[in-house]
Amino acid sequence: MSRPGSKTYSFQIQPQEVDFQYRITLASLTNILLNAAGFNADDNGFGMRSLQANNSSWVLLSMAIEMDHYPTQYEHIKVETWIEDVRRAVTTRNFRITDADGTTIGWGCSLWAMINMQTRRAMDLTLLEGIHQFASGDGIPMDKPLRLGELEGEAVDQFHARYSHIDINNHVNSMRYVEWVSDCLSLDLYRDKHIVRFEINYLNEVLFNDEVRIFANEIAAGDYRFEIKKVDKTACRARIVLVDKPTE
Amino acid sequence: MSRPGSKTYSFQIQPQEVDFQYRITLASLTNILLNAAGFNADDNGFGMRSLQANNSSWVLLSMAIEMDHYPTQYEHIKVETWIEDVRRAVTTRNFRITDADGTTIGWGCSLWAMINMQTRRAMDLTLLEGIHQFASGDGIPMDKPLRLGELEGEAVDQFHARYSHIDINNHVNSMRYVEWVSDCLSLDLYRDKHIVRFEINYLNEVLFNDEVRIFANEIAAGDYRFEIKKVDKTACRARIVLVDKPTE
Numbered sequence: 498m499s500r501p502g503s504k505t506y507s508f509q510i511q512p513q514e515v516d517f518q519y520r521i522t523l524a525s526l527t528n529i530l531l532n533a534a535g536f537n538a539d540d541n542g543f544g545m546r547s548l549q550a551n552n553s554s555w556v557l558l559s560m561a562i563e564m565d566h567y568p569t570q571y572e573h574i575k576v577e578t579w580i581e582d583v584r585r586a587v588t589t590r591n592f593r594i595t596d597a598d599g600t601t602i603g604w605g606c607s608l609w610a611m612i613n614m615q616t617r618r619a620m621d622l623t624l625l626e627g628i629h630q631f632a633s634g635d636g637i638p639m640d641k642p643l644r645l646g647e648l649e650g651e652a653v654d655q656f657h658a659r660y661s662h663i664d665i666n667n668h669v670n671s672m673r674y675v676e677w678v679s680d681c682l683s684l685d686l687y688r689d690k691h692i693v694r695f696e697i698n699y700l701n702e703v704l705f706n707d708e709v710r711i712f713a714n715e716i717a718a719g720d721y722r723f724e725i726k727k728v729d730k731t732a733c734r735a736r737i738v739l740v741d742k743p744t745e
Numbered sequence: 746m747s748r749p750g751s752k753t754y755s756f757q758i759q760p761q762e763v764d765f766q767y768r769i770t771l772a773s774l775t776n777i778l779l780n781a782a783g784f785n786a787d788d789n790g791f792g793m794r795s796l797q798a799n800n801s802s803w804v805l806l807s808m809a810i811e812m813d814h815y816p817t818q819y820e821h822i823k824v825e826t827w828i829e830d831v832r833r834a835v836t837t838r839n840f841r842i843t844d845a846d847g848t849t850i851g852w853g854c855s856l857w858a859m860i861n862m863q864t865r866r867a868m869d870l871t872l873l874e875g876i877h878q879f880a881s882g883d884g885i886p887m888d889k890p891l892r893l894g895e896l897e898g899e900a901v902d903q904f905h906a907r908y909s910h911i912d913i914n915n916h917v918n919s920m921r922y923v924e925w926v927s928d929c930l931s932l933d934l935y936r937d938k939h940i941v942r943f944e945i946n947y948l949n950e951v952l953f954n955d956e957v958r959i960f961a962n963e964i965a966a967g968d969y970r971f972e973i974k975k976v977d978k979t980a981c982r983a984r985i986v987l988v989d990k991p992t993e
Contacts (some may be wrong), residue, residue: 512783513776513920517911524909528761535760570913656904659928660935661772663765665818672761680907684953687908705932 502541502631503579506533510572518687520567523695523737524675527560530592530605531671533576537590542627548611553620556610557671558587559642561696564603565743566596573597580631583622586610591637604637642696645734648724652710653681658703668702669709669732678723678735681713690719690739697735703727750789750879751827754781758820766935768815771943771985772923775808778840778853779919781824785838790875796859801868804858805919806835807890809944812851813991814844821845828879831870834858839885852885890944893982896972900958901929906951916950917957917980926971926983929961938967938987945983951975 514525521529538544538555548554568574574594581589592605611620622628654677664670675697703709703725709732712724723735762773769777786792786803796802816822822842829837840853859868870876902925912918923945951957951973957980960972971983 512780513918515913516908517913517915519913522909532760654904656902660764660930660932661770661924661928663932665763665765665767667765670761676909680909682908684908684911 500579500633500635502537503577503633504537504540505575505577506536507573507575508532510568510570510574512570515570516687517684519569521569522676523562523679523692524672526562526564526567527675527695527697528672529574530560530562530576530578530594530607531557533578533592534590534607537578541631543625549614552614553611554614556612557699558608558610559644559696559698560605560607561640561642561694562592562603562605563639563694564594564692566602567692568596568602574602575599579633579635580628581606581633581636583625583628583632585621585623586619588622588628588632589641591635593637604639606637606639606641608642639694642698643736645696645698645722645736647731648712648714648722648734650712650714652726653713654711656709658705658707658709660705662703663705666702668704669707671699674699674725674733674735677709677711677725678713678737681711681723682721682737686739689742691742692737693740694738695736697733699733701727701730701732703732748825748827748881748883750785751825751881752785752788753823753825754784755821755823756780758816758818758822760818763818764935765932767817769817770924771810771927771940772920774810774812774815775923775943775945776920777822778808778810778824778826778842778855779805781826781840782838782855785826789879791873797862800862801859802862804860805947806856806858807892807944807946808853808855809888809890809942810840810851810853811887811942812842812940814850815940816844816850822850823847827881827883828876829854829881829884831873831876831880833869833871834867836870836876836880837889839883841885852887854885854887854889856890887942890946891984893944893946893970893984895979896960896962896970896982898960898962900974901961902959904957906953906955906957908953910951911953914950916952917955919947922947922973922981922983925957925959925973926961926985929959929971930969930985934987937990939990940985941988942986943984945981947981949975949978949980951980
């Protein structure tokens with residue numbers, strides 16, 4: 498199937514991107530996909546810089562990743578990315594991740610809105626020029642990001658947003674939420690299980706010094722749900738699905 | 746002056762390595778210098794992998810960095826690194842950081858010991874083959890890392906070591922301590938001041954789930970001292986020296 502505007506970007510997994518088992522962390526993997534998304538939007542003329550010139554900006558709404566295999570330190574991977582569709586309020590960007598041999602090791606799907614930088618309100622994507630010829634209609638073999646429900650229970654962790662969490666937009670970077678969610682699982686789970694699916698809904702931004710509370714709950718066998726709250730609002734919800742490790 | 750074994754490595758500052766002002770963080774800068782150190786030790790035949798084959802390993806004791814200018818997102822920098830001397834218990838590795846124009850923007854100095862992986866005790870570096878021809882005697886125009894004193898006072902932060910803090914050695918990664926120290930300063934200080942010097946002494950490792958307490962104190966104008974403690978021991982001490990921003 499043709500994927501207009503699709504392009505493939507190469508990455509090498511760096512030492513600071515791997516965990517205690519030499520495997521890429523979910524946070525670093527998310528970051529790589531977001532970098533690929535940024536490169537591709539730039540290459541096709543609707544990147545952050547061109548939007549900012551129009552007083553608008555991309556906002557990541559949600560993301561899902563399904564992986565057969567997590568690359569390890571110094572491994573080379575390729576990320577192909579393209580736009581599936583562009584609707585009024587949301588555009589869908591997909592990802593295919595391949596290893597150095599060209600074998601597909603995972604897929605990703607991200608949903609984006611465009612906002613007005615002053616009003617912070619959603620803008621009509623049907624009016625954005627230069628993107629519609631890239632709406633390929635080409636899907637991927639996994640579910641799109643789910644809308645995750647509210648989580649009950651007690652906070653498992655609590656702290657304040659710090660300097661190292663904040664990015665150039667003056668709010669907590671999307672990668673940090675993934676890190677905070679990942680930190681809820683024990684090392685034993687990372688050793689014994691395989692993360693077959695990860696997904697996250699971004700709801701409200703967290704600002705410097707905001708108090709953050711983390712909630713985590715295994716709602717069904719292997720189905721872990723997470724919620725990050727600031728005082729009065731939910732910042733994000735996430736889900737990690739664990740299965741027994743495939744025999745290697 | 747000749748610097749046998751000296752080599753220069755190129756880096757581009759990535760989006761995830763910069764702070765809210767687009768400037769490289771101290772943690773990312775430290776990480777880049779440690780990567781350059783690793784590449785150079787490998788290139789000269791005494792890297793981690795060759796030491797591990799001998800049941801030994803490098804341990805970073807301390808590090809100091811002095812910067813005139815912090816590179817920003819997507820900037821290309823070069824790091825030249827070489828061994829200054831090799832003594833019985835300690836070897837000194839220096840760094841010179843240059844920008845894309847070749848202008849020197851900073852210097853670094855690191856002290857390393859070699860330990861036996863089983864006993865965790867220091868080994869005699871004078872017996873390590875293949876390193877002594879690289880002891881160039883070539884110093885740099887800054888003080889070596891100081892031995893920092895104990896810090897009094899109350900903890901400013903307290904938490905547990907998590908999955909994302911732990912590296913392949915199953916202890917908190919050296920970059921994370923730098924991040925934790927950096928998180929003690931306010932955004933106003935980052936906006937208004939220039940970090941002219943950073944230094945850190947590594948004393949004891951922190952393991953997964955250890956409770957960590959952070960201490961911070963401005964002991965003289967612009968001279969900030971930090972200590973990271975686990976229950977019974979000091980993990981590291983650090984110092985950040987702030988001056989008024991040079992007029993740009």
